[in-house]
Amino acid sequence: MPLRQKDAREFVAAWHRHHQPPPGAVFSVGAADDDGVLRAVAMVGRPVARMFDNGQTLEVTRTATDGTANANSLLYGAAWRAAQALGYTRLVTYTQAGESGASLRGAGWRVLAQRPPRRGWDCPSRPRTSRGVDQVARTLWEAPGGP
Secondary structure, eight states: OBOOHHHHHHHHHHHOSSOOOOSOOSEEEEEEOTTOOEEEEEEEESOSSGGGOSSSEEEEEEEEESSOTTHHHHHHHHHHHHHHHTTOOEEEEEEETTOOOHHHHHTTOEEEEEEOOOOOSOBTTBOOOOOSOTTOOEEEEEOTTOO
């Protein structure tokens, strides 16, 4: 189902295990049950990594679910179809160490790279507050049919 960014942000704030909602998105999609109750959301935006921000690539920056089975896999597939419909040729996302990636594999995504933990973004010239993802290894995934 289509979803307003405001509603997606509220759902992520309520249900995501370890992140706050991203500041913005190109689009958001949701999964609802037969009664129309929202059960999961995916927010898709510009890639966080500058090297991927080429105008043809988007990133699933957040998914969240209330625990409904297969909802994340459904949303990863829907996000890729929506991105393609908008003319994008590539969709990527990351999982943190300790996350299995089962939803991504179920949607046909493939692992592109294992990223080591990073030290964080704080530096003397530009102090930044940690958002809880420093020192966490990540896995980079790509939607099926990407470059």
